[in-house]
Amino acid sequence: MVHIGNPGMNALDQLMRLPFFPGLWSRFPIGSLETRVKYGIMSYPYYAYGAYWAAVCAQRLRVPKITVIEFGVAGGRGLVTLERVSIEIERVTGVQIDVVGFDTGEGMPAPVDYRDLPHIWNHGFYTMDQEKLRARLTKAQLVLGDVAHTTTKWLTMEHRAPIGFIAFDLDYYSSTKAAFDIFSRGHEQYLPRVHCYFDDVWCTELGCMNEHVGELLAIREFNADNPARKIAKIEQLRSNRPRWEYWQEQMYVFHDFMHPDYTTRVIPQNLQLPL
Numbered sequence: 001m002v003h004i005g006n007p008g009m010n011a012l013d014q015l016m017r018l019p020f021f022p023g024l025w026s027r028f029p030i031g032s033l034e035t036r037v038k039y040g041i042m043s044y045p046y047y048a049y050g051a052y053w054a055a056v057c058a059q060r061l062r063v064p065k066i067t068v069i070e071f072g073v074a075g076g077r078g079l080v081t082l083e084r085v086s087i088e089i090e091r092v093t094g095v096q097i098d099v100v101g102f103d104t105g106e107g108m109p110a111p112v113d114y115r116d117l118p119h120i121w122n123h124g125f126y127t128m129d130q131e132k133l134r135a136r137l138t139k140a141q142l143v144l145g146d147v148a149h150t151t152t153k154w155l156t157m158e159h160r161a162p163i164g165f166i167a168f169d170l171d172y173y174s175s176t177k178a179a180f181d182i183f184s185r186g187h188e189q190y191l192p193r194v195h196c197y198f199d200d201v202w203c204t205e206l207g208c209m210n211e212h213v214g215e216l217l218a219i220r221e222f223n224a225d226n227p228a229r230k231i232a233k234i235e236q237l238r239s240n241r242p243r244w245e246y247w248q249e250q251m252y253v254f255h256d257f258m259h260p261d262y263t264t265r266v267i268p269q270n271l272q273l274p275l
């Protein structure tokens, strides 16, 4: 039997199957924001995915403004990208977005013990040129210092918009655990579900990543300590995406189950979900 294309696929899906096409499209990023987010045609596609869907959720819940955060900024490539895509997302969704980046400003602190994976990362890695980075940022707020102090202090600031997306890229268990203080406040400080990207839940062969160290251990401990709040991987994300992308395994969501809007419907009633 000869199959001429797949009836469930559109022309773009067919083009994306050509080995050279995703790279070519990335170099000439035409198309709507929605289409580029859907096909992952942008740098840091996982930041675009998390921030975009957070803004759509906010729009459905009639929340006018959200905050998106990067923990671990280093040279700032990620923060600059998050800032740029947030401006595009604001235009498309009408939801305003505050962008915040947390970092020591001086590179990695000393590891505390084996749980920080010093066989992979160590003191002084990833330095920041603060002046150069500030010159590239247009609206993002840079919060410098150890997250063990700065997160708590930042949370006391008034007039913050609910948090919708967080990228965790602090590498260490100890730093990630300290940054999870971000999830310790009242319901009004969050969307009911906060999209999260975890950069360090995998490593190369010699890293031997596992759930007893690093970010995965911090997540496991957070879940054990919090009965009504959980950080959980988005299951079967591949089913919603036109192709497999490695970062689909790195997308999690912070669920605030007792949030007054957790049960508010955000998916249109007439949408036909696959059974």
Ligand SMILES: C[S@@+](CC[C@H](N)C(=O)[O-])C[C@H]1O[C@@H](n2cnc3c(N)ncnc32)[C@H](O)[C@@H]1O
Pocket (backbone or CB within 6 Å): 070, 071, 072, 073, 074, 075, 076, 077, 078, 079, 102, 103, 104, 105, 106, 107, 108, 109, 125, 126, 127, 145, 146, 147, 148, 169, 170, 171, 172, 174, 175
């Ligand atoms: C891998 S780099 C981040 C890279 C960045 N997200 C990007 O995509 O360009 C990790 C960063 O985490 C920061 N970091 C680690 N532990 C920290 C802590 N306890 N407090 C503040 N920053 C920390 C380091 O300074 C370093 O710049």
